[in-house]
Amino acid sequence: MKRLILILFYFLATSLSTLGQKIHELKLLDIKQMTEYEGRFDLSGITYKGDDIYVIADKKENNHIYKLNWRENDWTVSSKVSFDLGVNIDIEGITLHNEDAYLINEANNEVYKVDLKDGNASQLQIDWSKLKLPKKKWAKNAGFEGIAIDKEKQVLYLAKERDPRFIIKIDLKTQTIIEEYDVRKTCSKDFADLYFYEGYLYGIERNALCIAKIDPSTRKVVQHFSYQEVASKDGKKLYEPVKYGMAEALMIKDGVIWLGWDNNGVEVSSFAKEKYNIKGTLPVIMLLELPDAE
Numbered sequence: 001m002k003r004l005i006l007i008l009f010y011f012l013a014t015s016l017s018t019l020g021q022k023i024h025e026l027k028l029l030d031i032k033q034m035t036e037y038e039g040r041f042d043l044s045g046i047t048y049k050g051d052d053i054y055v056i057a058d059k060k061e062n063n064h065i066y067k068l069n070w071r072e073n074d075w076t077v078s079s080k081v082s083f084d085l086g087v088n089i090d091i092e093g094i095t096l097h098n099e100d101a102y103l104i105n106e107a108n109n110e111v112y113k114v115d116l117k118d119g120n121a122s123q124l125q126i127d128w129s130k131l132k133l134p135k136k137k138w139a140k141n142a143g144f145e146g147i148a149i150d151k152e153k154q155v156l157y158l159a160k161e162r163d164p165r166f167i168i169k170i171d172l173k174t175q176t177i178i179e180e181y182d183v184r185k186t187c188s189k190d191f192a193d194l195y196f197y198e199g200y201l202y203g204i205e206r207n208a209l210c211i212a213k214i215d216p217s218t219r220k221v222v223q224h225f226s227y228q229e230v231a232s233k234d235g236k237k238l239y240e241p242v243k244y245g246m247a248e249a250l251m252i253k254d255g256v257i258w259l260g261w262d263n264n265g266v267e268v269s270s271f272a273k274e275k276y277n278i279k280g281t282l283p284v285i286m287l288l289e290l291p292d293a294e
Contacts, residue, residue: 045094093147146194240269
């Protein structure tokens with residue numbers, strides 16, 4: 001029995017050491033809270049084109065792509081374009097390609113293309129027949145949470161959040177599934193958003209306050225980044241009381257990670273008030289320095 005315990009301890013210590021080598025604590029550059037919005041804004045996605053930054057929210061009344069007015073001291077949002085998908089909406093992710101925004105709607109787990117100029121929307125006719133687990137068998141509220149595009153290779157990536165978690169790789173031209181996979185050695189068993197940057201996929205593992213850097217060619221995690229030190233203290237998070245991690249919006253721009261919170265209308269914690277001088281129930285966006293690749 002003693003020998004068995006020693007063996008188990010050795011393997012646990014080895015695995016933790018291996019994982020520890022890949023986890024880098026992110027440096028906070030800035031934190032901003034959205035202001036001047038009437039009501040609840042559950043931030044669920046963020047992306048950019050040039051110097052224009054766009055965000056989305058996931059409630060049924062949020063049938064807009066919003067422009068983030070981020071050059072001022074107080075960050076506000078204004079509607080860039082409205083859209084009508086013709087179905088119930090729960091918009092959980094956004095990415096841009098050419099003049100179009102691509103949105104994931106968790107209400108029906110479909111992907112939509114929205115023209116940024118006039119809001120004209122159409123559903124992508126993706127062939128889902130190759131899915132190992134048919135969508136009708138997915139658990140409720142455990143569908144699409146992340147979307148990203150490799151523009152050079154014309155590849156669309158979608159992340160199913162959990163139960164089970166996996167990434168779907170889709171040929172954007174033919175709208176057919178190339179492959180479906182999960183990645184090993186991650187901090188937690190969920191993905192809350194995806195972003196494609198300089199040849200790599202990045203995924204939020206919100207329950208562990210972590211971001212995974214994934215090589216899509218090998219489907220392996222090559223680095224882990226943690227935002228635990230800047231987003232929590234002694235078990236308290238930015239918003240309390242809350243069960244989940246709540247970071248749901250991911251973007252990388254010019255070597256800076258933009259991480260947005262969907263706080264579900266929950267008020268900021270005493271920790272956040274004291275450390276960052278924020279208050280109320282509106283979401284925050286953290287700007288974090290992306291470390292150089294190793």
